[in-house]
Amino acid sequence: MILIILIIGLLGFIVGFLALNHPVRQVLIGGGGLLVLTIAAIMMIGNDNWHWGMHTTTATTTTTLSSAVKNNYVSLLLYEPIKKSNTEKVYVYRTPSSTKQQHTAVSLTTTNHIATTTGTTAQLVTTTKRWTYNNNVWRELYRWTGTHQTLISHHNTFKVPSTWATLSVSQAKWLASQAKTIDAQAKTQVTAAVQAQVKQAVAAQPNMTKAQIAALTKTVTQKATAQAEQQAPAMITKLVKQAQARSIH
The missing domain is CATH 1.20.5 (Single alpha-helices involved in coiled-coils or other helix-helix interfaces)
Known part of the structure; x- marks a missing residue:
């Protein structure tokens, strides 16, 4: 008009x-x-x-998050530095209903913040502010002159439990490699420990039957595996700290 x-x-x-x-x-x-x-x-x-004839509107959405990378040791929120920057980042995340990773927008109007919570569920809270026309009269008056909802700001707050870790993509790759190596070493150590204990038991009781040896092997394996699993969280925590200390690039 x-x-x-x-x-x-x-x-x-x-x-x-x-x-x-x-x-x-x-x-x-x-x-x-x-x-x-x-x-x-x-x-x-x-x-x-x-922005004559307009007012600010705010919309907030909350999305439940899953670990950006599937693994059996720690949930991760990832980020990728922009053009080798140490401060500007694109965050990488995933929702439970999707197998594909998503990322935050690269824009001057987009800001990101991470908050650690005491809960058990990770969430992405997105607050979007826009300029919107006061009523249809103003909307019709400025028809054909451009957009009717101008973006002001887009703020992402990642609320993650304390059990989660936030790493760069490079750090996460290093963590995955180290975790795989340590897991293989742990399995080797469990196998060696089981064999040593069974061998010692058989030496002490030469008359043990095959069934008794099999039962003993099963019991010893369960105990050794449980012990290794108890030690795993501390090891993963140590690895995460080492990963966070590495370069983000």
């Missing part, structure tokens, strides 16, 4: 001052057209620069 008013004012200005010879008509039509043209232009500038 404002564009139509602008065109009418422009036509009135042109016709009044260029096409008419009567001084009074020139002033009335040309001057009126100039006034309309000026008012329409000011209103367009006011809407574009100061």
Whole structure:
């Protein structure tokens, strides 16, 4: 609508001052057209620069998160440095209903924050602020002049439990490699410990039957595995700290 008013004012200005010879008509039509043209232009500038006829609206959404990388040792929230920067980051996350990773937007209007919570569920709380027209009158007035909902800011708050770890993609790859190596070493140690205990038991009781040896092996294996699993959390915590101390690139 404002564009139509602008065109009418422009036509009135042109016709009044260029096409008419009567001084009074020139002033009335040309001057009126100039006034309309000026008012329409000011209103367009006011809407574009100061958002006349608009107000701020805020929308908040909450999304449950799963570990960005599937593993059996620690849940992860990842980030990727932007252009080798140490401060600007794109966060990588995943939702329970999707197997694909998602990431935050790279934009001057987007900010990210991480908050550690005492809960057990990780969440992404997104707060979006936009300029929206006050009513349909203003919306119709500025029809065809651009977007009707201008983004002001997009703020992401990642609420993660204390049991989660936040790592760069590079750090997470190192952690996965180290965890795999340690897991293999632990399995080797469990196997060796079981064999040694069974061998010692058989040496002490040479008359043990195959069934007794099998039962003993099972029992010893269960105990050794349980012991290794008890030690695993402390080992993973140590590895996570080592990963966080590494370069994020």
